[in-house]
Amino acid sequence: MxxxxxxxxxxxxxxxxxxxxxxxxxxxxxxxxxxxxxxxxxxxxxxxxxxxxxxxxxxxxxxxxxxxxxxxxxxxxxxxxxxxxxxxxxxxxxxxxxxxxxxxxxxxxxxxxxxxxxxxxxxxxxxxxxxxxxxxxxxxxxxxxxxxxxxxxxxxxxxxxxxxxxxxxxxxxxxxxxxxxxxxxxxxxxRGGIRLRLELTGVMAHGAMPQEAKSPLLAGARIVQALAGVEEWAVRRWGTHPHAGAVTVTPTVLHAGDASQLNVIPAHGLVGVDVRTIPGTDHGELIGRVRQAAGEAAATVGVTVETTVVDDRPxxxxxxxxxxxxxxxxxxxxxxxxxxxxxxxxxxxxxxxxxxxxxxxxxxxxxxxxxxxxxxxxxxxxxxxxxxxxxxxxxxxxxxxxxxxx
Ligand SMILES: [Zn+2]
Missing domain, CATH: 3.40.630.10 (Zn peptidases)
Structure with missing residues (x-):
């Protein structure tokens, strides 16, 4: 050959x-x-x-x-x-x-x-x-x-x-x-990659008295939904690259609660996010958008979010x-x-x-x-x-x- x-x-x-x-x-x-x-x-x-x-x-x-x-x-x-x-x-x-x-x-x-x-x-x-x-x-x-x-x-x-x-x-x-x-x-x-840890803090309570809780589970569910919106926004914002495709914003970890404590609403939770980007994506702007969307989604149930950028590769x-x-x-x-x-x-x-x-x-x-x-x-x-x-x-x-x- x-x-x-x-x-x-x-x-x-x-x-x-x-x-x-x-x-x-x-x-x-x-x-x-x-x-x-x-x-x-x-x-x-x-x-x-x-x-x-x-x-x-x-x-x-x-x-x-x-x-x-x-x-x-x-x-x-x-x-x-x-x-x-x-x-x-x-x-x-x-x-x-x-x-x-x-x-x-x-x-x-x-x-x-x-x-x-x-x-x-x-x-x-x-x-x-x-x-x-x-x-x-x-x-x-x-x-x-x-x-x-x-x-x-x-x-x-x-x-x-x-x-x-x-x-x-x-x-x-x-x-x-x-x-x-x-x-x-x-x-x-x-493609670029960003890994984010979203640490959720709410209030622990008895499962029989959910009105006393600020649940990181509800916050996590709302954040996952909000991330789909961030992805749609990013695709509109940065379009599609001929080879690299489009930005993806993917929840990879959703964790809260203790499997042996089914009658307890926990105080803490974690959402992990794997973001993939294309040439031209402004990582700072995108991370800011995730932070804002997650914060707003969690706030609807009284939970706060601390975002950590674990890795950021353009x-x-x-x-x-x-x-x-x-x-x-x-x-x-x-x-x-x-x-x-x-x-x-x-x-x-x-x-x-x-x-x-x-x-x-x-x-x-x-x-x-x-x-x-x-x-x-x-x-x-x-x-x-x-x-x-x-x-x-x-x-x-x-x-x-x-x-x-x-
Ligand atoms: Zn290799």
Missing amino acids: HSESGAPPRDPVVDADAAVQLTRDLVRLRTVADAEEVEGPAVRLLARLFSEFGWRHEVVEVAPGRQNLVAVVEGGGGEGPTLMFEGHTDVVTEGDSADWSMDPYGAEIRDGKLWGRGAADMKSGLAAMVHGVRGLELAGPFPGRVVLGVLCDEEGMMLGAKAFAASPAAAGVDGVIVCEPEGYEVCTSA AVEVAQDHPVVAALVAGHLGEHGVPPAYGAVPGTTDGTILTRDAGLPTVVYGPGGKWIAHQKDEYVEVAEIGAYARVYANAARHFLTGGAAR
Whole structure:
């Protein structure tokens, strides 16, 4: 499937088998947040490989037991831009492994698929970026350099991306390809996310004397209804984005009372809200609207609301004609013969942080289905791993040479 464009001797040649093997080796490492060591085993395995390749690299401890691994591959072909590939080594837990049809850490290959936790999100992406860059390097000198950011804690608070964005290494990066699973879509935007805790305070009373209570249950029910109104307002206010859709305001937690005390109206309750936004959304204005609507709804039953912003990540976007997007589109076209579809990441990625904190233009494109992440029986198509590695290699060549090597 490899295209014949460009001068054959300078075309990157990717070792697809090695990329598949590396994916399997990584999937077999249980790098989940509740493990004794999270990223450590994967970081050591990749650092060993980078040493074999002769790549300059550094392991940075960004929190106790949480490491970033950053490599720099100089092209040896004179001055040029810096392209970064990014991936994370942590995975979400397998849940109940009895729900799986195979060993979640077996990295079994069956029916042309590689199965296991992290197969798609995103150990295949990591393996593809490593062997893509290796293929680029073996094809000969290139201008500029490639940075490989293997960052930690993506599934948590994105500590690795935050640390990298604050480091001097981020300053020289001209474009980032985040290798998260997006099913062949070139994702030029990612939805933003806001998590809110609405703490409700009322007055406790006997269930036989509800007139004495100020019930957080009634307040919670009214707030949930009010949030639907906030969502409608937000959709009118910010419209619909061609890829990222529209703002959603979703209650995710509604809690009050004690299941063993059915005759008691409690004093306290909690509503949790997950807000997703699109490029252009003013988070301050939207949070203000939620605060106001919740406060008014609760006040109708005499309950007060304390709103805490637990997390706030903006929606981000890179222009479709940015060189990093153009390079990826050229790489995809070279491999597949047809242009890719554009899309949006439904959630946030490390790329969100790299854009927010360091202003880095970021595009997301990687092996694995867009919707398979965090599910049971996670898999990636084996053939995709090599295909993505070749796209990465060719995209890098386009980006670093300005397309001149074609
Ligand atoms: Zn991921």
